[in-house]
Amino acid sequence: MNRCKRSVLAILAISAAVSLLGCPRKEPVSAAAPSPPSIAPAPSPAQKPITVSPGVMAGNIQRPIISPIYPPVAKAKGLTGTVLLRGIIRKDGTIADLRVVKATDPIFEDAALTAVRQWTYKPYMLNGEPTEVDTTITVNFKK
Numbered sequence: 001m002n003r004c005k006r007s008v009l010a011i012l013a014i015s016a017a018v019s020l021l022g023c024p025r026k027e028p029v030s031a032a033a034p035s036p037p038s039i040a041p042a043p044s045p046a047q048k049p050i051t052v053s054p055g056v057m058a059g060n061i062q063r064p065i066i067s068p069i070y071p072p073v074a075k076a077k078g079l080t081g082t083v084l085l086r087g088i089i090r091k092d093g094t095i096a097d098l099r100v101v102k103a104t105d106p107i108f109e110d111a112a113l114t115a116v117r118q119w120t121y122k123p124y125m126l127n128g129e130p131t132e133v134d135t136t137i138t139v140n141f142k143k
Contacts, residue, residue, distance in 0.1 A: 049088050049132035050124075060122040062093065068115035068139055074107045078143065081105045083112035085137045091130040093121040101136065112139040 123130035
């Protein structure tokens, strides 16, 4: 065998031995970045009630509306007045945390609170889900 053939055979033998031994080969580098590990979404914190205008919520009152009882003393004196209330309309349409914001006369406050606590609303929907609503309610007392 001539020297050239022996060199070629030696190179082939070395290449085969390297392949059989599992020596690492350079792999082409992928252009795509590795995907980040899957992380479960964090649980959402308790949602605060959203604020909705009184006009929008007035359209969601379910019938019959319980009218406030005109205080007899106010009626006898010929008084008229307005009570502004603020409360949370729950997901089920009931009212929570109802409180007086302002009243033209304190004599009307209890009657307004007693009536409105009995009201129910159609649940306010946000993205197809019922949600709590922070709103104001005006109760008028007129003769």
